[in-house]
Amino acid sequence: MVFVFVVVMIIFTYVLVRYRKRPGQEGIPKQVEGSHTLEIIWTTIPIILLIVIAIPTVSTTFALAKNYWDDPDAIKVKVTAHQFWWEFEYPDLGVATAQDLHIPVGKKIALQISSKDVIHSFWVPALAGKMDANPGNINQFWLQADKPGVFKGKCAELCGYSHALMDFKVIAEDQAAFDKWIAGMKAAESAQAPTSNQLGQQVYAQNCLACHAIGNQGGKVGPNLTDFGNRQTIAGYLDHNADELKRWISNPDEIKAGAKVKMPAFGDKLKPEEMDALVDYLMGLKVAQ
Amino acid sequence: MGHSHAPKKKGLLMDYLTTVDHKKIGILYFVAGGIFFLLGGLEALLLRIQLIVPNNTFLNGATFNEIMTMHGTTMIFLAAMPLLFGLMNAVLPLQIGARDVAFPFLNSLGFWMFFFGGVLVNCSWFLGGSPDAGWTAYPPLSVSFSGFSLDFYALGLQIAGIGTLIGGINFLATIVNMRAPGMTFMRMPLFTWTSFVTSALILFAFPAVTVGLVLLSFDRLFSANFFNVANGGNEIIWQHLFWIFGHPEVYILILPAFGVISDVISTFSKKRLFGYSSMVFATVLIGFLGFMVWAHHMFTVGMGPVANALFGISTMLIAIPTGIKIFNWLFTMWGGQIRFTTANLWAVGFIPTFVIGGMTGVMLAAPAADYQYHDTYFVVAHFHYVIVGGMVFGIFSGLYYWWPKMFGRMLNETLGKWNFWFFFIGFHLTFFPQHFLGLMGMQRRIFTFFPNQGLDFGNLISTIGAFGMTIGTIIFLINIAVTNSKPKNAPADPWDGRTLEWAVPSPPPEYNFKQTPQVRGYDALWVEKMAGNKGMIPAEPLGHIHMPSGSILPFIMSVGLFIASFGLMYEKVPVAIIGALITLFCMLLRSLIDDPGYHIDPTEEKGVEA
Numbered sequence: 001m002v003f004v005f006v007v008v009m010i011i012f013t014y015v016l017v018r019y020r021k022r023p024g025q026e027g028i029p030k031q032v033e034g035s036h037t038l039e040i041i042w043t044t045i046p047i048i049l050l051i052v053i054a055i056p057t058v059s060t061t062f063a064l065a066k067n068y069w070d071d072p073d074a075i076k077v078k079v080t081a082h083q084f085w086w087e088f089e090y091p092d093l094g095v096a097t098a099q100d101l102h103i104p105v106g107k108k109i110a111l112q113i114s115s116k117d118v119i120h121s122f123w124v125p126a127l128a129g130k131m132d133a134n135p136g137n138i139n140q141f142w143l144q145a146d147k148p149g150v151f152k153g154k155c156a157e158l159c160g161y162s163h164a165l166m167d168f169k170v171i172a173e174d175q176a177a178f179d180k181w182i183a184g185m186k187a188a189e190s191a192q193a194p195t196s197n198q199l200g201q202q203v204y205a206q207n208c209l210a211c212h213a214i215g216n217q218g219g220k221v222g223p224n225l226t227d228f229g230n231r232q233t234i235a236g237y238l239d240h241n242a243d244e245l246k247r248w249i250s251n252p253d254e255i256k257a258g259a260k261v262k263m264p265a266f267g268d269k270l271k272p273e274e275m276d277a278l279v280d281y282l283m284g285l286k287v288a289q
Numbered sequence: 290m291g292h293s294h295a296p297k298k299k300g301l302l303m304d305y306l307t308t309v310d311h312k313k314i315g316i317l318y319f320v321a322g323g324i325f326f327l328l329g330g331l332e333a334l335l336l337r338i339q340l341i342v343p344n345n346t347f348l349n350g351a352t353f354n355e356i357m358t359m360h361g362t363t364m365i366f367l368a369a370m371p372l373l374f375g376l377m378n379a380v381l382p383l384q385i386g387a388r389d390v391a392f393p394f395l396n397s398l399g400f401w402m403f404f405f406g407g408v409l410v411n412c413s414w415f416l417g418g419s420p421d422a423g424w425t426a427y428p429p430l431s432v433s434f435s436g437f438s439l440d441f442y443a444l445g446l447q448i449a450g451i452g453t454l455i456g457g458i459n460f461l462a463t464i465v466n467m468r469a470p471g472m473t474f475m476r477m478p479l480f481t482w483t484s485f486v487t488s489a490l491i492l493f494a495f496p497a498v499t500v501g502l503v504l505l506s507f508d509r510l511f512s513a514n515f516f517n518v519a520n521g522g523n524e525i526i527w528q529h530l531f532w533i534f535g536h537p538e539v540y541i542l543i544l545p546a547f548g549v550i551s552d553v554i555s556t557f558s559k560k561r562l563f564g565y566s567s568m569v570f571a572t573v574l575i576g577f578l579g580f581m582v583w584a585h586h587m588f589t590v591g592m593g594p595v596a597n598a599l600f601g602i603s604t605m606l607i608a609i610p611t612g613i614k615i616f617n618w619l620f621t622m623w624g625g626q627i628r629f630t631t632a633n634l635w636a637v638g639f640i641p642t643f644v645i646g647g648m649t650g651v652m653l654a655a656p657a658a659d660y661q662y663h664d665t666y667f668v669v670a671h672f673h674y675v676i677v678g679g680m681v682f683g684i685f686s687g688l689y690y691w692w693p694k695m696f697g698r699m700l701n702e703t704l705g706k707w708n709f710w711f712f713f714i715g716f717h718l719t720f721f722p723q724h725f726l727g728l729m730g731m732q733r734r735i736f737t738f739f740p741n742q743g744l745d746f747g748n749l750i751s752t753i754g755a756f757g758m759t760i761g762t763i764i765f766l767i768n769i770a771v772t773n774s775k776p777k778n779a780p781a782d783p784w785d786g787r788t789l790e791w792a793v794p795s796p797p798p799e800y801n802f803k804q805t806p807q808v809r810g811y812d813a814l815w816v817e818k819m820a821g822n823k824g825m826i827p828a829e830p831l832g833h834i835h836m837p838s839g840s841i842l843p844f845i846m847s848v849g850l851f852i853a854s855f856g857l858m859y860e861k862v863p864v865a866i867i868g869a870l871i872t873l874f875c876m877l878l879r880s881l882i883d884d885p886g887y888h889i890d891p892t893e894e895k896g897v898e899a
Contacts, residue, residue: 001646001651001652003642004648005644005645005648008615008616008619008640008641008644009641009644011616011619012619012640012641015619015622015623015627016622016627016637019558019622019623019624019625019626019627020626020627020629021559021626021627021628022626025626028559029558029559029560029625029626030560030624030625031560031561032560032561032563032620032624033561033563033564033618034563034564034565034566034567034617035564036564038564038569038615038616038620039564041611042612042613042616043609044465045614046608046609046612047609048609050605050606050609050651053605053655054601054602054605057598057601057602057605057654057655057656057657058598058601060603060655060657061594061597061598061601061655061656061657062594062598063600063657064594064656064657064660065593065597066593083434094427113591117429118427118429118430118434119427119429119430119524121589121664122661123664123732125661125730128660129589129657129659129660129661129663130589130660130661130663130664131591132589132591134524134525135429135518135524136518136519136523136524136592137518137525137591139346139591140591152730152742153731154730155590155732156429156663156664156665156732157427157664158354158422158423158427158734159430160350160354160430160434160735161350161351161354161365162347162350163350163354163732163734163735163736164350164732164735164736164737165350165737169815197647215643237739257349257350257351258350258351260434289858
């Protein structure tokens with residue numbers, strides 16, 4: 001590419017400098033019709049260059065489209081996009097989460113990507129390209145992390161007002177940590193979650209449970225909150241702390257506006273001590289790490 | 290000669306409302322397209338101000354999406370297309386030695402359809418907010434997830450699209466039928482050739498978007514389910530229909546610019562265009578391949594590797610004819626005497642800019658790589674390099690080149706150079722950093738970005754560049770004002786031109802050529818100059834010239850559809866019916882009234898040379 005550009009620019013500069021009209025220059029330049037030899041040269045060379053580019057293009061395209069869903073070694077994740085958050089479900093492991101996608105390092109992660117509302121696009125720039133999340137059909141995709149870390153994920157297809165804020169995280173950890181996390185998630189499902197914060201749990205059960213599940217109990221309209229205390233962010237992009245969480249619960253539409261399925265604002269519905277208890281309860285939702 | 294009386298003199302407004310003269314319609318296209326261009330530019334500036342720093346709150350997500358959608362829609366449909374039609378109208382009949390286009394009435398109708406379609410889309414600003422689903426308007430976002438505003442998009446573009454289709458058909462018929470004696474296809478100037486291919490692309494591409502917009506309108510207005518997955522529809526169909534139109538649209542825009550550049554470079558190098566026949570061949574090939582590549586906009590939709598690979602390879606093929614063009618331009622200048630007039634500066638500046646845009650195009654054509662580039666600022670940079678760096682540079686070049694022919698006045702060259710340098714440097718400052726923003730992970734169409742991602746500096750530079758382009762554009766407006774205050778004294782052939790339009794006075798009389806010229810070769814005027822002739826050799830004796838009458842009907846027909854659209858949007862059926870009846874009644878009138886036109890006796894007119 002750069003080579004082509006350099007060649008063109010050399011000819012370009014040479015021509016502009018050499019063939020400027022000079023003061024006092026008279027006469028008419030030779031009216032050349034063209035040159036078959038030159039035409040053939042600058043048709044053939046690009047064709048050869050393109051063939052050179054085309055071969056790896058085709059092979060990589062097919063490699064990236066490989067379907068690992070039936071590979072027994074791959075971790076399967078169902079990705080469902082919503083305005084403006086991401087749902088992750090591990091069908092084989094019986095675990096569901098949202099916003100933070102946990103994966104083991106060095107394994108193929110087979111993804112089935114779909115959407116609940118409008119078209120979104122799943123993109124983790126450092127790990128893989130994009131794949132659109134289309135309502136009504138499932139796209140196969142895969143990615144793999146070769147070293148542990150937290151990777152940024154984004155929505156790449158315009159999906160409404162808060163498209164810019166629809167970030168998520170991919171947390172790649174070694175196999176042992178991942179297994180431990182899965183075990184913790186599963187344990188959370190079977191436990192009736194004994195907690196020191198009785199009021200918070202009660203507020204949660206009355207106001208939140210219909211939409212937000214903990215473990216496998218509760219609604220699926222909003223993100224699953226099982227491991228909420230360990231999340232990287234509030235709402236996908238804010239710092240993970242109690243103040244931001246309180247701001248979110250008080251009026252979500254102020255932070256991420258424009259969703260068709262809206263979370264109601266609880267700022268006026270909860271008493272201050274109920275709010276504090278709820279925030280405290282949610283921040284304490286951590287599976288063993 | 291029963292009708293050899295000239296029509297009554299009309300006031301300026303009535304004259305332009307009823308005109309069927311291609312030169313005046315060209316001016317109408319420039320005025321309307323120019324206003325929409327300024328509007329789209331203003332929108333772009335607001336977007337860049339919002340993105341100047343991270344977490345900016347100048348615009349919120351809703352307003353940003355509206356402005357972003359309207360910027361794209363306005364620039365493509367309401368600025369780029371009409372400005373090209375303006376150039377084609379102003380120049381093309383002259384270049385082929387014709388007295389007008391094939392269907393002058395249709396020409397006027399095409400303009401007014403476009404105009405009222407554009408006005409309709411922009412009415413949304415005052416009626417509850419403008420479309421906000423991107424200029425591509427993908428369902429379901431554009432159907433059940435967007436408000437009322439998308440109706441303006443669907444109906445406004447439908448009407449404007451009819452106008453464009455009419456215009457395209459008209460130019461096809463004009464080029465096929467109206468060429469002067471001796472003007473064979475292989476003697477046509479490159480601008481005429483590229484306009485010809487562009488018109489053919491319009492003919493085949495616009496029906497796709499027409500169908501798409503009909504489906505979208507039905508989904509929106511009548512709750513149909515074409516794109517509704519829940520009821521058995523499929524939202525991906527829209528993407529195919531849109532891009533089957535949308536990709537050829539890119540070539541519809543860029544090909545006439547290629548034509549302008551070819552003519553300008555040839556004139557100002559004082560040389561025949563190098564490799565004329567391969568340039569024509571490359572143009573036709575680009576037009577043909579342009580229809581084979583639409584799905585490269587959809588690599589991440591999930592079409593599978595076979596479709597992705599095929600569309601990737603077919604896209605790369607377009608680099609070959611484009612490369613042929615670039616080298617032919619370079620070798621046209623080779624050995625010439627290059628004059629750096631403003632028109633030629635734009636043409637010369639076009640070359641490196643377009644080469645960059647073309648190279649990023651090849652990079653995007655590889656599906657595997659596109660998985661990263663897609664829907665990022667890399668794409669934004671790429672298509673602004675080809676559309677602004679390609680088409681807008683071409684239009685500016687054409688404007689400076691043909692301004693004397695259109696208005697009888699020469700644009701100021703000093704201001705023109707300031708215009709060029711501000712716009713050129715501003716352009717590269719704006720869009721070059723966007724390549725890197727995209728590679729660093731900045732998605733397109735985001736209303737804000739977060740700090741500490743390495744995106745701050747690039748966005749700042751980009752916004753500064755946008756102001757540079759703004760200043761350049763303002764200088765152009767000043768140039769127009771200054772030029773307008775000068776006497777109308779442009780010579781017929783100010784640039785030592787090579788093609789037929791320079792054989793008639795500036796501006797040309799309404800019948801263009803007193804006697805239809807006899808064309809004796811490529812670069813028809815140049816051939817005569819070399820043969821030592823003062824002008825073209827006439828192909829017919831001097832005689833009365835038949836002219837078409839003006840008509841207000843196209844204007845009223847367009848108003849009818851405009852009214853009908855409001856009836857549909859607000860679910861007032863009687864209004865919709867009245868609007869449709871107005872249009873139909875005008876069509877009936879047009880069919881029933883026998884209009885023989887009138888005749889001009891050119892010998893009676895004084896001071897006219899041809």
